[in-house]
Amino acid sequence: MLVRTPAARTSVVLTAALLTAVLATGCGQDDDPSVATPSAAPTSAAPPSAATTAAVSPTPAATTSTPAVDREITVKIAKRRIDPPTGRVTVGKGELVRITVTSDVSDELHVHGYDLGARLPAGAPGSVEFRADKTGLFEVETHETELVLFQLVVR
Incomplete structure (x- = not known):
């Protein structure tokens, strides 16, 4: 495509810059919690019994080596x-939050x-x-399969 007028060239350059910026903002960039809007209706990924079970340790050795977590979130992917x-x-x-994910294919949690x-x-x-020392809305995802597992809201 040949662009002849200066206004059209400026428009093409701005469009290309915007597209580049949109494509560059992906998984490798940190989320800015200051612009996030937390959900008004919280949901739970794990039943309360799971968090209670995770906090109770069957052996004294596990209690001394692993601190009890406040929230255990478990996700399965199949x-x-x-x-x-x-x-x-x-x-x-x-x-203190622990996120545990089991997937049927090799991947990476982020x-x-x-x-x-x-x-x-x-x-x-x-x-x-x-x-969880930063407030905001944060995506939890897999890298290879690019699945959004859930959004973590920290209040």
């Missing part, structure tokens, strides 16, 4: 289906904004554990 289905999970600022990741070997769980 044939590109996410269980529980994609939604929002709300946690309180300062809570928590945006916290820039955390874990390998997901096929059929074996992978976990990340962190203190």
Whole structure:
């Protein structure tokens, strides 16, 4: 395409710059929690009993080596289906959160904004554990299959 007028050239250059900026803002860039809008209707990815079970340790050795988490979030992926289905999970600022994902294919777990990741070997769980010290809305996804598992809301 040949652009002859200066106004048309400027329009093409601005469009190309905008497209480049949109394509560059992907998984490799941290989310900015200051512009995120938390959900008004929180949902839970794990039943309350799972968080209670995770906090109770059957052996004293596990209690001393692994601190009890405030929130355990468990996700399973099979044939590109996410269980529980994609939604929002709300946690309180300062809570210790553990996200455990089991996938039927090898992949990588990524928590945006916290820039955390874990390998997901096929059929074996992978976990990340962190203190939710940033408020906002953060996507939790897989890299290879590009599945959004849920949105983490920290209030």
